[in-house]
Amino acid sequence: MIFPALPVLIFSFLFYIYTPAGVSWNAEWIPSLDINLSFRLDGLSFLFAGLISGIGALIQIYALAYLRESDSRFSFHLYLTLFMLAMLGIVMSDNILLLFVFWELTT
Numbered sequence: 345m346i347f348p349a350l351p352v353l354i355f356s357f358l359f360y361i362y363t364p365a366g367v368s369w370n371a372e373w374i375p376s377l378d379i380n381l382s383f384r385l386d387g388l389s390f391l392f393a394g395l396i397s398g399i400g401a402l403i404q405i406y407a408l409a410y411l412r413e414s415d416s417r418f419s420f421h422l423y424l425t426l427f428m429l430a431m432l433g434i435v436m437s438d439n440i441l442l443l444f445v446f447w448e449l450t451t
Contacts, residue, residue, distance in 0.1 A: 351397040351428050368438065382438035392435040400428040 366386035373381040385393065404421060411417040426449075433446030 350425060351400050351432070354397065354432070370438075379441060380439070381442060383433075383436045383442075384438040385436055389435045393432055396428055396431045396435065400424065400431075 366384055368382065368384045370380050370382045373379050404424060407417070407420060407424070411420060414420075430446050430449035433449070434443060437443040437446055
């Protein structure tokens with residue numbers, strides 16, 4: 345039950361800190377090349393983050409009952425959660441390199 349709760353928890357935290365101007369977060373990623381990890385949450389990315397988290401949580405809740413007898417349910421939930429986090433990274437990335445990294449993580 346932790347897998348569907350994780351994206352909902354992340355989305356709730358982002359909703360709590362949301363301001364109309366947007367929220368940014370920056371950290372040094374590769375300092376020697378002056379490449380930063382930078383995420384931005386504005387109105388449009390907030391909308392898509394909500395869609396990704398909400399629909400993904402519903403899929404995971406439904407899959408709990410659907411995959412009850414399956415041996416691979418843990419790996420399914422793990423891969424779906426990682427895919428959802430990669431999609432959240434796409435909509436919140438603030439530079440093209442980070443967007444490309446998260447885009448590749450979805451494949």
